[in-house]
Amino acid sequence: SAVISQKPSRDICQRGTSLTIQCQVDSQVTMMFWYRQQPGQSLTLIATANQGSEATYESGFVIDKFPISRPNLTFSTLTVSNMSPEDSSIYLCSVAWRDRGRETQYFGPGTRLLVL
Amino acid sequence: GENVEQHPSTLSVQEGDSAVIKCTYSDSASNYFPWYKQELGKGPQLIIDIRSNVGEKKDQRIAVTLNKTAKHFSLHITETQPEDSAVYFCAATLTGFQKLVFGTGTRLLVSP
Numbered sequence: 735s736a737v738i739s740q741k742p743s744r745d746i747c748q749r750g751t752s753l754t755i756q757c758q759v760d761s762q763v764t765m766m767f768w769y770r771q772q773p774g775q776s777l778t779l780i781a782t783a784n785q786g787s788e789a790t791y792e793s794g795f796v797i798d799k800f801p802i803s804r805p806n807l808t809f810s811t812l813t814v815s816n817m818s819p820e821d822s823s824i825y826l827c828s829v830a831w832r833d834r835g836r837e838t839q840y841f842g843p844g845t846r847l848l849v850l
Numbered sequence: 851g852e853n854v855e856q857h858p859s860t861l862s863v864q865e866g867d868s869a870v871i872k873c874t875y876s877d878s879a880s881n882y883f884p885w886y887k888q889e890l891g892k893g894p895q896l897i898i899d900i901r902s903n904v905g906e907k908k909d910q911r912i913a914v915t916l917n918k919t920a921k922h923f924s925l926h927i928t929e930t931q932p933e934d935s936a937v938y939f940c941a942a943t944l945t946g947f948q949k950l951v952f953g954t955g956t957r958l959l960v961s962p
Contacts (some may be wrong), residue, residue, distance in 0.1 A: 752957075779949045826893055838896060
């Protein structure tokens with residue numbers, strides 16, 4: 735499976751500021767995704783990070799709030815802009831990996847964000 | 851769109867007992883059903899998955915069953931151990947290259 739790392743692992747931020755989260759994969763992957771996990775909740779897809787083009791956002795998530803970059807097949811960033819306490823969550827990147835001919839998704843360790 | 855329901859929300863068992871977690875999905879087009887284990891402070895870890903062309907898959911103490919007609923799938927853990935304690939999520943999607951729709955999670959506690 736792919737090895738996925740995220741930076742930072744956690745952060746405490748003031749409201750109104752922005753934080754950029756990095757996701758690095760040790761192999762080239764076709765699909766990368768960003769999910770949000772609110773405290774004690776399940777995972778919800780924010781967007782699909784497309785290499786070389788604009789990300790595809792899910793309903794309820796907008797580019798101005800969550801700009802995403804994906805400059806190559808191993809790296810992506812998610813920015814949480816103009817943060818409020820409601821943005822306190824775990825942010826997870828995932829990659830779709832073809833394992834023995836079958837597609838599978840793996841997750842990074844997550845970035846734990848607390849907004850004060 | 852797809853909707854996944856998961857039960858129970860919490861499950862407490864004694865070490866050595868079996869644990870079963872059940873999920874139902876709404877979109878008959880879904881073909882890929884992974885299960886993830888999330889320990890405190892960590893990202894979700896894929897533990898087993900099943901595709902619609904099979905009805906059951908087993909990996910040591912873990913098994914998953916799928917009933918496409920009824921649109922439900924289940925995770926079975928036998929001979930539970932304290933290290934199995936975690937939150938388990940089921941998910942459904944068309945293929946592994948597409949967005950996962952997750953269930954609400956089951957907190958499993960295995961007592962020694």
